[in-house]
Amino acid sequence: MSAPLLSVRDLEISFRLGTEETAVVRDLSFDLGEGETLGIVGESGCGKSITALSLLGLVPNPPGRVSAGQILFQGQDLVGASEEQLNRIRGNEISMVFQEPMTSLNPVYTVGEQIAETARVHFGSSRAEAWDRAIEMLKLVGIPSPEQRAHNFPHQLSGGMRQRVMIAIALVCEPKILIADEPTTALDVTVQAQIFDLFRELQDKIGAAIILITHDIGVVAQMTNRVMVMYAGRKIEEGPVSGFIRDPRHPYTRGLISCIPRLSMSPSDMPDPLFEIPGVVPAPRELGAPGCAFAPRCPHAMQRCRVQDPALSRIGEGRAVACWLEEEVAA
Amino acid sequence: MTLVEPSRARTAPPPPKAVSPGRQVWQMFRSNHSAMAGLFILLAIILISLVGPSLYTVNPREMVWMPLTPPGQSEYVLGTDYLGRDLLAGLINGGRVTITIGVFAAVLTVLIGVTVGAMAGFFGGRVDNLLMRVTEFFQVLPNLLFAMVVVMLFGPTLVNISVAIGIVSWTSTARLTRAEFLRIREMDYVKAERSIGAGNARLIWKVILPNAAPPLIVVAALSIGSAILFEAGLSFLGLSDPNAMSWGRMIGDNRPYILDSSWGVTFPGLAIFLTVLAISLVGDGLNDAINPKLRQRQ
Numbered sequence: 047m048s049a050p051l052l053s054v055r056d057l058e059i060s061f062r063l064g065t066e067e068t069a070v071v072r073d074l075s076f077d078l079g080e081g082e083t084l085g086i087v088g089e090s091g092c093g094k095s096i097t098a099l100s101l102l103g104l105v106p107n108p109p110g111r112v113s114a115g116q117i118l119f120q121g122q123d124l125v126g127a128s129e130e131q132l133n134r135i136r137g138n139e140i141s142m143v144f145q146e147p148m149t150s151l152n153p154v155y156t157v158g159e160q161i162a163e164t165a166r167v168h169f170g171s172s173r174a175e176a177w178d179r180a181i182e183m184l185k186l187v188g189i190p191s192p193e194q195r196a197h198n199f200p201h202q203l204s205g206g207m208r209q210r211v212m213i214a215i216a217l218v219c220e221p222k223i224l225i226a227d228e229p230t231t232a233l234d235v236t237v238q239a240q241i242f243d244l245f246r247e248l249q250d251k252i253g254a255a256i257i258l259i260t261h262d263i264g265v266v267a268q269m270t271n272r273v274m275v276m277y278a279g280r281k282i283e284e285g286p287v288s289g290f291i292r293d294p295r296h297p298y299t300r301g302l303i304s305c306i307p308r309l310s311m312s313p314s315d316m317p318d319p320l321f322e323i324p325g326v327v328p329a330p331r332e333l334g335a336p337g338c339a340f341a342p343r344c345p346h347a348m349q350r351c352r353v354q355d356p357a358l359s360r361i362g363e364g365r366a367v368a369c370w371l372e373e374e375v376a377a
Numbered sequence: 378m379t380l381v382e383p384s385r386a387r388t389a390p391p392p393p394k395a396v397s398p399g400r401q402v403w404q405m406f407r408s409n410h411s412a413m414a415g416l417f418i419l420l421a422i423i424l425i426s427l428v429g430p431s432l433y434t435v436n437p438r439e440m441v442w443m444p445l446t447p448p449g450q451s452e453y454v455l456g457t458d459y460l461g462r463d464l465l466a467g468l469i470n471g472g473r474v475t476i477t478i479g480v481f482a483a484v485l486t487v488l489i490g491v492t493v494g495a496m497a498g499f500f501g502g503r504v505d506n507l508l509m510r511v512t513e514f515f516q517v518l519p520n521l522l523f524a525m526v527v528v529m530l531f532g533p534t535l536v537n538i539s540v541a542i543g544i545v546s547w548t549s550t551a552r553l554t555r556a557e558f559l560r561i562r563e564m565d566y567v568k569a570e571r572s573i574g575a576g577n578a579r580l581i582w583k584v585i586l587p588n589a590a591p592p593l594i595v596v597a598a599l600s601i602g603s604a605i606l607f608e609a610g611l612s613f614l615g616l617s618d619p620n621a622m623s624w625g626r627m628i629g630d631n632r633p634y635i636l637d638s639s640w641g642v643t644f645p646g647l648a649i650f651l652t653v654l655a656i657s658l659v660g661d662g663l664n665d666a667i668n669p670k671l672r673q674r675q
Contacts, residue, residue: 102572108502129576137573144572149565154398154587164573199398215573 049121050077051222051255052101057115059096059105059279061330068330069113071097071279078223083249083256085270085287087263087302091327093279094259098225101257102140103132119223138168141216142225146232147209151200157211158184158196161218168219183214186251187244206237210244217248225257230265242269263306267291272364275299278328278339281358285365295367297344298323338370346371405666412662418655422648426472437466437622445638458627458641459634467627468648474623475605475649478539482604485543487597490550491586497551498558499581509555512548520545521610528616535618542607550596557589564588591667595660602656609649624649 059071071093078084086094099105100112103124117124119140124132144150152160161183162176171179177196184192187210200208209229216224226245230238242265249256258269266273266287273290275283275298283296294300301323325343333339341351350370358368406412435441440461441453448456448464455464497508527541561567562585570584611617612625613632624645631641 104568104571133574133576135574136571142569142572144565144569146565150569152566152570152584152588154590167574167579212569215569 051080051082051120052078053116053118054097054101055116055118057097057100057117058113059093059100060111060113062109063330067113068333069279070110070330070333071100072333074115074276074279074281076274076281076284078255078257080222081249081253081255082272083258083270085266085273086257086259086276087261087266087273088276089261089327092276094276095227097276098142098227098257098259101223101225102136102142103127103129104136134168137164137216137221138219139221140223140225141219141221142227143209143212143216143229145228147205147212148232150212151208153200156197156199157203161196161211161214164215164218179218180214183218184211186217186248187211187214188240189214205233206240209233209237209241213241213244213248217252217254220252221254223257224254225259227259228261229258245269263291263303275302278333280339280368281366282340282369283365283367284358286363289363289365295361295365295372296340296369297346297371298340338368402663402666406662409662409665411658412665415655415658415662418651419659422472422652422655423476425469426476429469429472433466433469435463435466437462437470439463445634445641447638448640455644456638456640458631459638464627464641464644467622468624468644471622471624471627471645472648472652474535474618474621475608475625476652478535478542478608478623479601479605479652481536481539482542482546482607483597483601485539486547486550486600486604487593489543490547491554491593493547494551494554494556495558495581495586498555499562499577499585501559505555508551512551515545516548518545520607524607524611525614525616528611533616533618535621538608538611538616538618539604541611542604546600546603546607550593550600553592553596554589557592558585561585561588592664594667595664598656598660598663602653602660605649605653605656 054074054076057071057074058069060067060069074093074097076084086097088094096105096110101117101119101124105112112125115125119135122131124135127135151157155163158177158180161180162173165171165176165179166173169176181192181196184195189195189207189210195203195207200211203211209232213229229245230241233241245256245258246269248254256269258265260266270287273283273285273287274281275296277298283290283294283299290299291303294303301321304321305323323343328339328342337352337354338344338347338356341347344351348370354370356368356370356372358366359372360366361372435453441463442451442457442461444457444459444461446453446457446461448454450456453463453465455468458464458467493508493512497505497512524541524545527544528537531537558581562580567580567584570580575584608617608623609625609628612623613629615629617623617626617629627645628642628649631638631645635642
């Protein structure tokens, strides 16, 4: 097997809170192959977005920093890379689409200019070439009458169209990796479906690997090949998407999946109220306490869970889970 | 899930016509009567200063009539000063110098102020701390005294006077720029630009500065007015370029005779007043036109 496109090894990201430094992401390792789609799932505050930012060297510093580990992109470690090296990679090899299309475009330039500028920065193409490229990209992301739209300012576009523009900017240099951080959270459900169709279509055309960050299990099931579940800054379960949906192993994953209401449920079977995982994600200050971070909210928590942190253990065909229950079952 | 082919989702409505922000501002500005009046006065003054000297060819430095002749009693309609020089010729020629100094000092004010403020606001931390202490140092210096010292040390030439005015008046621009940068650098689109590989220089000058521009444009316009007043103040105290006729210098020259011949100081004073008023009106109009929150005010 060839080396993966992106390989994250024992990543640790720390934030300084007052005088002490707390690791908000710990022991995180994962690989991403060419053209693969990886889903990262978890509640708000479990370290998904900061992990994504770290891949581009954009962890806000201070107060944050990557305190340990490696991020190997095509063999190059991005953790120690200079700003200059990173700027060559950002937008060119690795791109990112953000959550908020309404505020992620610069209000003083037309959308055409913003797409063209990215092409100019990375390819050094002429103004006219870059402009043509911008219109081509607008067409590619399905914006009607792109020649006219290119002259529009962001405030003249709808949320869905702005997200399409963001995607056009992210893809103009045909990156190898596209990171989408909850790209549809701010959009209507119908527009959401269109955007995901667009992602799939573009992935076929450009062949980029996608890291999709979301808390929507439905989206994960539709879009991704492989899933990684994060909780409190750690990877707690990982595996191919089919096995993950059919047979979730970690109680947290099971909880996440039970939270989805199903249309097939008859109203009488529908739990009332809808299922939820009790409690909240621990605050960063509470991290680092002994025991499994999920134990306080876990319906199966045992004595052992409160004193010892379970390590990630393989459970066959590319799956891994960090839970003591697995050992109980095996024993 | 509905699978709608995005490119032919529906027959798209014709996209709205692209109205550039500049055009919008001009439309707002045009509907503001006092601002337009200011603009016309200002353009008239500039026009007179540019072409006036070649149309009205009396030499402003030459003795042409009896000293201290009141207005309307000779062919020199605004009268003469204490050396018998034509006041009208002085006004027409002095406008050039006054406006040039005003604009040059304002440009300098904006250049220094924006650069310092942008660096402080963008980099924050130690850079911010250092630059703000420097700014405070300049803020606590008495402006007029400091400018006088500079002019006296280096000699009263047009360039030195402009530089002196620029050096003492950039601080508020720096503070404003810093505040805008602090606000804008946290915006999502700045983060987005970073994520596509924009370096610091690009972020400062091409991403943040254009977004911070509206209040800065207003301040720049208004600082021309204050620079003109400052120049008048220095000239009044005798610190003007002896080789250049300016309105402030006319006032300064005629000051000792103010009780006998008020016209010697009145006319240049009026010229300064009109110019600064026009600039203020234009600046206020720009402020209203640029700041959408104030748009409903009229």
